Amino acid sequence: MDIVQIISFLIGVVLFLSVVFLIIxxxxxxxxxxxxxASSLFICILSISRRLLEYISYKLGIYYPPSLLFLAGVxxxxxxxxxxxxxxxxxSSKVDTLAQEIALLKENKGSP
Amino acid sequence: xxxxxxxxxxxxxxxxxxxxxxxxxxxxDAVVINDxxxxxxxxxxxxxxxxxxxxxxxxxxxxxxxTGLKYALLRDYDIAIQFDGDGQHRADQxxxxxxxxxxxxxxxxxxxxxxxxxxxxxxxxRIGGRWFxxxxxxxxxxxxxxxxxxxxCYGRRAMEFFSSCYxxxxxxxxxxxxxxxxxxxxxxxxxxxxQRTGGRSSIGVFQSIYYMLKVSIGVMLTSLRSIxxx
Numbered sequence: 001m002d003i004v005q006i007i008s009f010l011i012g013v014v015l016f017l018s019v020v021f022l023i024i025x026x027x028x029x030x031x032x033x034x035x036x037x038a039s040s041l042f043i044c045i046l047s048i049s050r051r052l053l054e055y056i057s058y059k060l061g062i063y064y065p066p067s068l069l070f071l072a073g074v075x076x077x078x079x080x081x082x083x084x085x086x087x088x089x090x091x092s093s094k095v096d097t098l099a100q101e102i103a104l105l106k107e108n109k110g111s112p
Numbered sequence: 113x114x115x116x117x118x119x120x121x122x123x124x125x126x127x128x129x130x131x132x133x134x135x136x137x138x139x140x141d142a143v144v145i146n147d148x149x150x151x152x153x154x155x156x157x158x159x160x161x162x163x164x165x166x167x168x169x170x171x172x173x174x175x176x177x178x179t180g181l182k183y184a185l186l187r188d189y190d191i192a193i194q195f196d197g198d199g200q201h202r203a204d205q206x207x208x209x210x211x212x213x214x215x216x217x218x219x220x221x222x223x224x225x226x227x228x229x230x231x232x233x234x235x236x237x238r239i240g241g242r243w244f245x246x247x248x249x250x251x252x253x254x255x256x257x258x259x260x261x262x263x264x265c266y267g268r269r270a271m272e273f274f275s276s277c278y279x280x281x282x283x284x285x286x287x288x289x290x291x292x293x294x295x296x297x298x299x300x301x302x303x304x305x306x307q308r309t310g311g312r313s314s315i316g317v318f319q320s321i322y323y324m325l326k327v328s329i330g331v332m333l334t335s336l337r338s339i340x341x342x
Contacts, residue, residue: 096171096280100179103145103165104186 005047008069012043035083039076046072115210116189117142118180119162120173121197125151130199132160138203140193143183147176153197173262174283181266181275192271194264198308201263205303212299213267219296220270222256222288223263223303231305240324244285247328251335252292256300259285263303270296273342279330282323286330293339 019036022028046053046069057065117140121128128144135142144157148170157164165179177194184192191213195201205223212218225231226241233241237260244259262284266274273294279286291298 093280096175099167099169099171100175100182103167103179104183107163107165107183 002050005050008047009044012040012047015043016040032083032087035076035080039073039080042072042076043069113190113214114188115140115191115193116180116184116187117193117195117206118177118184119144119157119195119197120147120176120180121145121149121153121157122147122170122173122176123149123151123153124197125149125153125156127199128153128157128162128197129160131195131197132157132162134199134203135195138206140206141189142195143180144197145176145180145183147171147173172281172283174278174280174287177283178275178278181271181278184266185271185275189271190268192266194262194266196262200305200308202304202306205263205305208301209263209265209303212301213265216267217297218299219267219273220288220291220298221265222258222261222298222300223265223305224256224258224261224300225303225305226257227300227302228304229302232307236320240320243324244327244331247331248285248288251331252289254288254292254298256288256298258300259288261303263305269342277339279334282327282330285327286334289331289334290339293334293337293341295341 016037019028019033019040023030023033046056050065053065053068057063057068060068062068062071117135117138119128119131119142121144124131142162144153144162144164146154146157146164146166148167154164154166165183167176167179180194181192191210193206193209195206201223205228209221209223212221225233241258241260245256248254248256248259270291273291273296274287277290279290288298
């Protein structure tokens, strides 16, 4: 095993454990953690076996196997960001509904 | 049948007195939805005798209209009229816009400046309006001459539907698609409106482009969405 493999495997493990830790301590909700857990597992799997990385790269027609790692990383970040946008949209419509409810509740109660 | 006039207002302290003057003779109740104004819209509207509902912050005109519709439903009104707080709409046009709802011919009535005649659109607005008309026709088969008009009347079904979902910002055009997908009956009536006076058309070039793009994409995507029939 090369040094770089060990390092990237450790990064994957640390990421995984951090996410698990955040969930256990209640600072991250499970529903927002799935993509993070998946990406950390993916990093671990790809970094543990060079042959697997090379095999998948070969099958996909990628000549330089490490670029598969970059591709996977970029795709996971994209997915996570889109899920953030979805979450923000849901939150903003919930907050607006609350603001409307406040307006209706405070009817007759004077100043804004 | 009881009708409520909904007046969405965002920083309209200069125009609210004109609106009040215009509506003085109206037999209908009115509510001002103060959409998080930073000026004295709230105090001025209240002192003029309006009932005022205040958003704690600015949501957008769509959200303000929706608050008004929710209020109308809570208070059991049968008809709601959207009447802008900038003084552009005319009280003497209200009976005309109510009639199709009153006669149970429509759930959503739009007051059309094109059918009403006599309104001079700035060139870009005219082109924009034509484009949105075409887009509505192509994506939903709806023929509306003045899709950006904010002078509207809602019947009970439309009030219930739009209080459950209403597009946020720049809602006029998209809400027509929503209504048609929900199976509401839409009708246009000729309406007269006042020309905007003073530096109100302060919308810059980039904002206009953003507006056109946002609404166009919104209409196209909404026409693909599945909206529950009401």
